[in-house]
Amino acid sequence: MTTVERDLPTDEAHDLLELVRDIARQRLVPQVDDYEDKGTFPREVFTEIGRAGLLSLPYPEEFGGGAQPYTVYLQVLEELSAAWGAVGLGASVHTLSCYPVAQFGSDAQRERWLPGMLSGEQLGAYCLSEPTSGSDAAALRTRAVLSADGATYDVTGTKAWITHGGVADFYNLMVRTADTGPHGISCLLADADTPGLSAAPPERKMGYRSSQTAQILLDGATVDSGRRIGEEGQGFTIALSALDSGRLGIAACAVGIAQAALESAVAYAKERQQFGQRIIDFQGLSFMLADMATQVAAARELYLAAARRRDAGQSFSVQAAMAKLFATDTCMKVTTDAVQVLGGAGYVRDFPVERWFREAKVLQIVEGTNQVQRLVIGRHLAKH
Structure with missing residues (x-):
């Protein structure tokens, strides 16, 4: 809000x-x-x-x-x-x-x-990362073997860092159906009650503690072949396409947290008195708040510009990478500065800025680390 x-x-x-x-x-x-x-x-x-x-x-x-x-x-x-x-x-x-x-x-x-x-009654999860393949997603090892009659896939492996792991109703599984690198990856849609599919205990995270994150364990999970989305070998294309849109979602989440931290810092600075005046009237602090406000506004316009390209049917992969990179780095900077504005009060749980600070960090990691975003942008620049 x-x-x-x-x-x-x-x-x-x-x-x-x-x-x-x-x-x-x-x-x-x-x-x-x-x-x-x-x-x-x-x-x-x-x-x-x-x-x-x-x-x-x-x-x-x-x-x-x-x-x-x-x-x-x-x-x-x-x-x-x-x-x-x-x-x-x-x-x-x-x-x-x-x-x-x-x-x-x-x-x-x-x-x-x-x-x-889309009914509102179900919740989904997206399973790409694994314990040994994060940024190098094409190196995933979870294997799906098609049965002799072509009716089912037998899926074995472990998916890691899965948001909604253990509480989702359905899972998108990126699995290996051939040993041909990224061209050997396929996408399967599995219900939560799929035999052989289970969740490990939830991760104990620094932030987003009410968001359940867990490994998904696939021990000979049986998935009907009619639940393959797209063709065999198309899974990595599906994964990358989905992440373009997902990165815009993360950018928007980051701007929301940064905006909340900014507003909290401004409100506190207007109330807090030191040396006989409001701390917002000290130029050093007001300049910090001005920079925070500018960065948040810029991040918002960047994700909206990328979204307009998406809505218009134009290419937006690089713009999504830029928006995710800038918005999440901005969120980390703004929440850090918000803690500083509040001083000791910003370090205790009586105020929400410490929670926003903890939440900001993971946004620089999920949906492709910010180093990966820089790689995407840099490769684009090298080609054009």
């Missing part, structure tokens, strides 16, 4: 943002500290925002989606993240998890599975 003035394309989009702010103010902000302290996954919160239509926004109405442009969807993520980081991140991951079926599935697959995914 922020005080940002939005430039929205329609009255419907304006009403949507107002709904999100109402939910944030009335339902999310009052609960976040309790869930974060306990490290409890708020499944009922996701059901609530799902029923409000917030887990299906950029997908077609014919399948139960909201048919909203990405520029609007990302601003919803920003508002959710400002109120409760784990909810904003979870909405982004769920949207990412629906992407393979929506974009690469057959007509029959979309008709069969997408309405359930």
Whole structure:
């Protein structure tokens, strides 16, 4: 929940943002500290925002989606993240998890599975990383062997750092079906109750404690061959395409957290008195806040510019990498400075800035580390 003035394309989009702010103010902000302290996954919160239509926004109405442009969807993520980081991140991951079926599935697959995914009652997970393949995703080892009759895949391996691992209803599994590097990777859609699929105990994280992250263990998991999304060997293409959109989601989440930290720092600086005046009236501190505000505004415009390209059907891979890189680095810098503005108060849990500081760090890592984003941008520059 922020005080940002939005430039929205329609009255419907304006009403949507107002709904999100109402939910944030009335339902999310009052609960976040309790869930974060306990490290409890708020499944009922996701059901609530799902029923409000917030887990299906950029997908077609014919399948139960909201048919909203990405520029609007990302601003919803920003508002959710400002109120409760784990909810904003979870909405982004769920949207990412629906992407393979929506974009690469057959007509029959979309008709069969997408309405359930977009109903608001289900939650998805996206399984690409493994213990030995993170940034080098093409080196993944989880293997899927097709049965002699071609009816099922036998899947064995371990997926790591899976958001919603153990609480999701469906999993997108990037698996190896041939020993041909990135060309030997395929995408399978598995239900949570798939025989042989289980979750390890949740990771004990520095931040986003109410967002469950766990390894997914595949011990001879049996997946129907009709659940392969796209052709065999198309999985890595699907994964990279999905990540382009997912990186924009992470950028929006980062801007939401940075905006919340900025507003908290400004409010504190207006109230805190030292040497007979408000600390915001000291030039050194006011300049720090000015830089924070400028960086947050720039990050927002960068992700919106990339989203406009996506909405227009233009290439946006490099722009998504730039937005993710700049927005998450900005989030880390702004939350660090917010802690500094609050001084000792910023280091204790009585104020939320320490939580935002802890949450900011992982956003520089997920959906491709910021070093990988620089690699993507640098390679583009070398080619053009």
